[in-house]
Amino acid sequence: MPDILCCYKWVADEAYIRSGSGGDLDLSMADYKISDYDKNAIEEAVLLAEQHGGTAAVITVGLPDDTKGIKDALSRGPEKAYFINDPAFVDLEPAQTASLLAAAIASPIPYDIIICGEGSSDLYAQQVGPRLAEKLGIPCLCYVQKVELNGSELIAHRKSDEGLEVVKVSLPVLLTVVPDINNPRLPGLRDTLAAGKKPVVEFTAEDLPSIDTAALATTATKAATIKRNSRLFDADAAGIEELVQELKNSGAIA
Amino acid sequence: MTGVWILAENLETGRELITIGRTLADNIKSDLTVITWQSELSQEYIAYGADKVLLLPALPQDQPLQSYIPVIAEQARQDMPEIFLLTSSLLGKEMAARIAGQLNAGLGSECTALRWIESEAALEMDRLFYGGAAVQSIRCSHAPRMATVAPRSYSPASRQEDKRGTIDELPAPQPSPVKLLERNARSQAAGDISEAKVVVCIGRGFMKQDDLDLARQLAEALGGEIACTRPISQDMGWLPEDLCIGLSAKKVKPDLYIGLGVSGQIQHLTGIRDARIIVAVNQDASAPIFAAADYGIVGDLYEVVPRLMQALSK
Numbered sequence: 253m254p255d256i257l258c259c260y261k262w263v264a265d266e267a268y269i270r271s272g273s274g275g276d277l278d279l280s281m282a283d284y285k286i287s288d289y290d291k292n293a294i295e296e297a298v299l300l301a302e303q304h305g306g307t308a309a310v311i312t313v314g315l316p317d318d319t320k321g322i323k324d325a326l327s328r329g330p331e332k333a334y335f336i337n338d339p340a341f342v343d344l345e346p347a348q349t350a351s352l353l354a355a356a357i358a359s360p361i362p363y364d365i366i367i368c369g370e371g372s373s374d375l376y377a378q379q380v381g382p383r384l385a386e387k388l389g390i391p392c393l394c395y396v397q398k399v400e401l402n403g404s405e406l407i408a409h410r411k412s413d414e415g416l417e418v419v420k421v422s423l424p425v426l427l428t429v430v431p432d433i434n435n436p437r438l439p440g441l442r443d444t445l446a447a448g449k450k451p452v453v454e455f456t457a458e459d460l461p462s463i464d465t466a467a468l469a470t471t472a473t474k475a476a477t478i479k480r481n482s483r484l485f486d487a488d489a490a491g492i493e494e495l496v497q498e499l500k501n502s503g504a505i506a
Numbered sequence: 507m508t509g510v511w512i513l514a515e516n517l518e519t520g521r522e523l524i525t526i527g528r529t530l531a532d533n534i535k536s537d538l539t540v541i542t543w544q545s546e547l548s549q550e551y552i553a554y555g556a557d558k559v560l561l562l563p564a565l566p567q568d569q570p571l572q573s574y575i576p577v578i579a580e581q582a583r584q585d586m587p588e589i590f591l592l593t594s595s596l597l598g599k600e601m602a603a604r605i606a607g608q609l610n611a612g613l614g615s616e617c618t619a620l621r622w623i624e625s626e627a628a629l630e631m632d633r634l635f636y637g638g639a640a641v642q643s644i645r646c647s648h649a650p651r652m653a654t655v656a657p658r659s660y661s662p663a664s665r666q667e668d669k670r671g672t673i674d675e676l677p678a679p680q681p682s683p684v685k686l687l688e689r690n691a692r693s694q695a696a697g698d699i700s701e702a703k704v705v706v707c708i709g710r711g712f713m714k715q716d717d718l719d720l721a722r723q724l725a726e727a728l729g730g731e732i733a734c735t736r737p738i739s740q741d742m743g744w745l746p747e748d749l750c751i752g753l754s755a756k757k758v759k760p761d762l763y764i765g766l767g768v769s770g771q772i773q774h775l776t777g778i779r780d781a782r783i784i785v786a787v788n789q790d791a792s793a794p795i796f797a798a799a800d801y802g803i804v805g806d807l808y809e810v811v812p813r814l815m816q817a818l819s820k
């Protein structure tokens with residue numbers, strides 16, 4: 253009966269990003285969400301726990317305010333949440349996030365399988381999962397699109413640059429999953445209510461070894477939203493002929 | 507301390523890494539080392555500009571390429587390269603993150619440009635984040651400064667006939683706890699969308715796989731290639747992945763891009779930023795692709811495409 257731990261990140265929704273004066277990144281309008289592919293990671297943890305009679309829990313590193321994310325994550329099926337939070341955890345780099353996760357997990361939190369998303373929606377660094385596996389000294393399988401679990405043996409189908417690889421490993425293991433692995437469920441009202449009653453274990457900076465100083469310094473951030481002069485044409489034959497003429501005039505087609 | 511290391515997975519991306527690796531090695535007045543597991547390419551990498559090649563021994567059949575990670579990390583721990591570059595393929599990204607994890611190294615993922623900042627002895631790296639809605643520059647000033655480099659960010663190095671270098675063998679890795687059971691090559695797309703002048707992109711607005719012929723015919727009429735969004739290749743499996751455009755796929759720069767039933771989320775738009783003209787066909791007037799397009803038609807692609815074919819044949 254495997255204990256499955258899923259790492260998710262609570263992120264600003266990129267759909268609300270605006271370009272501020274001077275082209276800087278304006279996040280003031282942003283709503284927050286569970287990083288897109290982490291929804292697949294949570295779903296896979298819950299599915300595996302359901303199929304094999306194990307437990308599914310989530311773990312996240314964030315700011316003390318990020319409790320909405322905890323509730324959202326728990327409404328998707330896990331039984332328990334581990335919330336590593338501190339006001340100082342602003343703009344952590346992947347190495348720091350992985351160290352915090354590793355320290356909390358070593359405290360200890362039981363696990364047989366750790367599941368991460370392929371990459372976070374904001375940084376998309378694709379580092380936290382593999383770095384965490386190395387910190388814990390456990391095998392790591394990335395870009396997994398299908399998992400079969402037989403007792404303590406796991407078979408994974410993972411994407412490779414050439415196509416697909418089928419690999420076998422004994423637990424414990426860390427997986428990063430791609431979104432085609434499953435279709436995350438949509439939590440209903442009942443799930444949301446139930447989520448509020450599930451246990452949340454908190455860790456603050458004082459409970460954990462101090463984080464490594466950042467290895468990376470950010471020297472510039474700029475919005476790179478794409479905006480063009482969209483000119484609309486009618487969908488009828490006349491409108492479309494006009495568009496084709498315009499494309500010819502602009503040299504885009506011969 | 508040793509200079510600049512690159513891990514070359516194949517000649518194509520390896521030559522791109524040599525180009526930027528060579529520049530950085532010259533910046534720090536040091537030499538360039540290429541790590542490879544393809545013995546037949548060792549001399550090639552020297553001819554393309556490596557001063558030294560570290561050759562990994564061949565692996566047994568049941569060992570995945572990731573088995574090399576501990577050997578590379580250990581060698582890096584001993585030699586402490588100033589800079590260590592890999593390509594941002596799936597394998598390269600995983601290897602880089604795990605090696606960086608073992609060495610506690612700073613790593614920039616999927617960088618599009620790298621610069622040496624002499625005054626701080628820092629490697630500055632440019633990369634996208636927030637799905638491509640923003641760009642960041644990050645600096646790393648402690649060895650090994652690591653980066654994965656997006657394919658095609660640098661042109662491939664050219665051959666120098668008189669280039670000399672040394673080849674050293676690295677030790678064989680311990681057997682990996684991960685056993686490879688099967689390896690299946692994915693079907694490759696016929697055309698190359700990164701070079702196409704015209705790209706017709708298929709989005710989730712298509713209802714079934716048979717309907718893709720509509721897009722194929724349009725692409726043919728325009729002398730272009732078809733491409734797709736990530737759900738079409740990944741979730742539906744209707745087209746091979748090398749036809750997918752976007753942040754986690756290919757970037758294209760055609761003269762003309764036509765998106766059919768594409769909503770235009772930023773992760774997709776990031777891949778068409780450099781298209782000269784963007785045309786969008788979508789039945790939802792509020793789809794984000796319209797703001798990013800030069801020309802748009804709000805309508806059902808199943809009606810619009812046949813009319814477009816007709817207008818083109820005139």
Ligand SMILES: Cc1cc2nc3c(=O)[nH]c(=O)nc-3n(C[C@H](O)[C@H](O)[C@H](O)COP(=O)(O)OP(=O)(O)OC[C@H]3O[C@@H](n4cnc5c(N)ncnc54)[C@H](O)[C@@H]3O)c2cc1C
Nearest residue numbers: 709710711735736752753754755767769773774789790807
């Ligand atoms: C980290 C990360 C990386 C990603 N990387 C990529 C990437 O590299 N490439 C990529 O493409 N995506 C990527 N995505 C996914 C991306 O966010 C979008 O989900 C995806 O691009 C949407 O594809 P789509 O436009 O085909 O589908 P949808 O968003 O479902 O849009 C379908 C559109 O079709 C329209 N439509 C429906 N029927 C018709 C009709 N009959 N006629 C006309 N229009 C119709 C609808 O109005 C809708 O706008 C990534 C996401 C994340 C989180």
Ligand SMILES: Nc1ncnc2c1ncn2[C@@H]1O[C@H](COP(=O)(O)O)[C@@H](O)[C@H]1O
Nearest residue numbers: 259312313368369371372377378379380
């Ligand atoms: N702050 C965080 N808390 C918990 N898990 C995280 C956090 N950041 C990243 N992860 C996990 O690591 C994966 C990769 O993130 P990244 O390296 O930022 O692309 C995500 O999909 C999550 O599963």
